Every structure is written in C-alpha cells, then in structure tokens.
Amino acid sequence: MIELLVPLIPIIVVIFIIYIFFQFIPVGLWISAIAAGVRVGIFTLVGMRLRRVPPHKIVNALIKATKAGLEVSIDKLEAHFLAGGDVDRVIDSLIAAERAGLNLTFEKATAIDLAGRNVLEAVQMSVNPKVIKTPVVAAVAKNGIQVMATARVTVRANIERLVGGAGEETIIARVGEGIVTTIGSSETHKNVLENPDNISKTVLKKGLDAGTAFEILSIDIADVDVGKNIGAMLQTDQAEADKKIAQARAEQRRALAVAQEQEMKARVQEMRAKVVEAEAEVPKAMAEALRKGKLGVMDYYNLKNIAADTSMRDSISETSKKKENK
Numbered sequence: 001m002i003e004l005l006v007p008l009i010p011i012i013v014v015i016f017i018i019y020i021f022f023q024f025i026p027v028g029l030w031i032s033a034i035a036a037g038v039r040v041g042i043f044t045l046v047g048m049r050l051r052r053v054p055p056h057k058i059v060n061a062l063i064k065a066t067k068a069g070l071e072v073s074i075d076k077l078e079a080h081f082l083a084g085g086d087v088d089r090v091i092d093s094l095i096a097a098e099r100a101g102l103n104l105t106f107e108k109a110t111a112i113d114l115a116g117r118n119v120l121e122a123v124q125m126s127v128n129p130k131v132i133k134t135p136v137v138a139a140v141a142k143n144g145i146q147v148m149a150t151a152r153v154t155v156r157a158n159i160e161r162l163v164g165g166a167g168e169e170t171i172i173a174r175v176g177e178g179i180v181t182t183i184g185s186s187e188t189h190k191n192v193l194e195n196p197d198n199i200s201k202t203v204l205k206k207g208l209d210a211g212t213a214f215e216i217l218s219i220d221i222a223d224v225d226v227g228k229n230i231g232a233m234l235q236t237d238q239a240e241a242d243k244k245i246a247q248a249r250a251e252q253r254r255a256l257a258v259a260q261e262q263e264m265k266a267r268v269q270e271m272r273a274k275v276v277e278a279e280a281e282v283p284k285a286m287a288e289a290l291r292k293g294k295l296g297v298m299d300y301y302n303l304k305n306i307a308a309d310t311s312m313r314d315s316i317s318e319t320s321k322k323k324e325n326k
Contacts, residue, residue: 033059038066040074053078061087068095072106085113093120097159100127104159112162117213125157129217132168137176139183144231147183147192149199150223151175155214165213175219178203189226196221 033040040059048055058077065072072091081087090109097104102123112119132153140146153175158165182202186192192199200219209216 033063038063044074048078051078051082053081057081057087061091064088065091065094068098070094070098076106076110080110080113083110083114085110089113089118089120093123096120096123096127102126102159108159112159115163117162119162122157122159122162122213125155125214126159129154129156131155132171133222134172134175134179137179138227139180140230141183141186141189141192143188144229144234145189146227146230147186147189148225148227149179149183149192149196149221151179151199151203152220152222154217154220155209156217158209158213158215161211162213166211167213170212171208171214171216174206174208175203178206178208193224193226196224 038059040062045055045059048058058074058081061077062072062074068091070091072094077087077091080090090106090113093109093113094104094106097109100123104123109119112122132155134151134153136148136150138146138148153171155168155171179199182199183189183192199221203219204216
C-alpha cells in the first residue's frame, strides 16, 4: 500500500502548495482589480497579507474610488486602515462630497474619521440639514408665571469644524439657555405666548453655533405652554415660613411667661415659708418678754383680742363676698 502512495507524494505536495498559494495570495481579487482598471501588484497584495491588512477592504475601496473618478493611493488607504479608520466610510464620504460639490479632501476626511465622527453622516448633513428637537425648557417670566417651550433647531454640518467642534448636546444646551434668558426677560408670560418668534430671533442673534461642528440655520418654537404660578407659590411658601416663625416666637414667649410664673410661685412659697417661720418665733418672743417682764398679762390679752377681732372681720368679709358672687 505504501509503495502505491510513494509515486503520488509529489502530486500531493504540488496540490498543497497551489492551495496555500491561492489561499495566501488573493489572485481572484487581483484579477478583479485589473478588470476594473486598478493597477495593483501581486506582491502588494502579498505585503498586505504580511501586514495583516485585509486586501479585499483596500482593493474594493480603491476600485470604488477609481470608478468614481477619485485619485487615492493604495498606500494612504492602507495607512488609514492601520490607524484604525473606516476605509469604506471615508471613500463613500469623498464620493458624496464630490457629487455635492463640497470641498472635502482625503486628508480631511480621514482626520474626521479618526476623530471619532461619522464623516459620511457629516457630508449628508451638509447637503440635507438635520432637525434637532430640544426637550421641554421651563422658565419663569417677570410676573412669576412659568412658561414651558420646546424648539426645533435646524442645523447643517460644518466640515471645517468637525474636528474639535462641539456636538449636538452643546447646541441643545445653548438653545435652552437662550430660551430661558428670553422668557426670563419678558415682563409677562402673555408676551411670550403672543410672540413666540421673539424667542427665535433673540436666540439666533447670540451666535450659539460658535465653536461647534454645526451651523444653525433656523430655530422654530414648536410648542409653548403655561406652567405653574411660581410667584404665587413662592409667596405662599414665604407666608407659611413667616407663620412658623411667628408661632415659634409665640411659643418662646409662652414658655418664658410660664417660667416667670413658676419663678413667682417659687418666690411666694419662699416668702410664705419665711412668714410661717417668723410666726413660729412670735410665741417664743412673747414668752421671753413675759419672763423678763417686758410684756404684761393685760398686754397679752389685748393682743389676743385684736387677733380674734381681725379673724372675725376676715370671716365676715369672706361671707359677704360669697353672697355677692351668688
């Protein structure tokens, strides 16, 4: 069996070499390029394989550019691919720009593509402007009434400012700021409702597209609605706050009055205790006076009579008051 296979070994090796040759060298792609009028050397394709560059991406893009009448070198396409760019998108954008009469060079297109922007979409926006709708922007007029507005901003891509220019978010933010400023400077909300075009005119005068990748063509107010009465709400909140402050001060005064009353009661209790203590000393003093002869017996009875008379008068006075109250 082995003896029968020995004569076939050279044939198998040749077939294997041919297979590897056609797998490594895109002969079919080379023939397609020649048929399309694009001169690409077979060794150039081999070099792409060695540099791990897909030959079909570069050659197909080159064929597309050549058929469109563009002069692009294969080295530049390969360099852009190795830099991480999208070769097909760059060629498509160049073709679209050439058909639209825009001045877009290969170097500019590759720079825009490597900057992370969609160069083909930018070219399309230069030809067909895009409408950006802002979210609802709420602002308060001078009379305290809230006004909510939405705008439609028509923008066109500026090819020259795509690299380093601000995006759509900046346009939306600036337009929103302009709307807030315009509404806030209006005397009443009725002025805004009657003339919404004043917002568009004021915002357009501010040159909001400066430093952005777009050119603002128009700003149209899509919708204007009346919101809350912010002025009345603020006055209500202020009144509520003043009420709470007044209540707190009244409570403070009440607590102070209660504290003073407690202090007076404590002082009265203290004075009563001193009076009781002094009254307790009276019998002792009288006894001491009797022993020393400074107070006679008749003087003592006279004092008792005076005390009894005073007690009787107090009793009569209390009885009279009760009858008057009834």
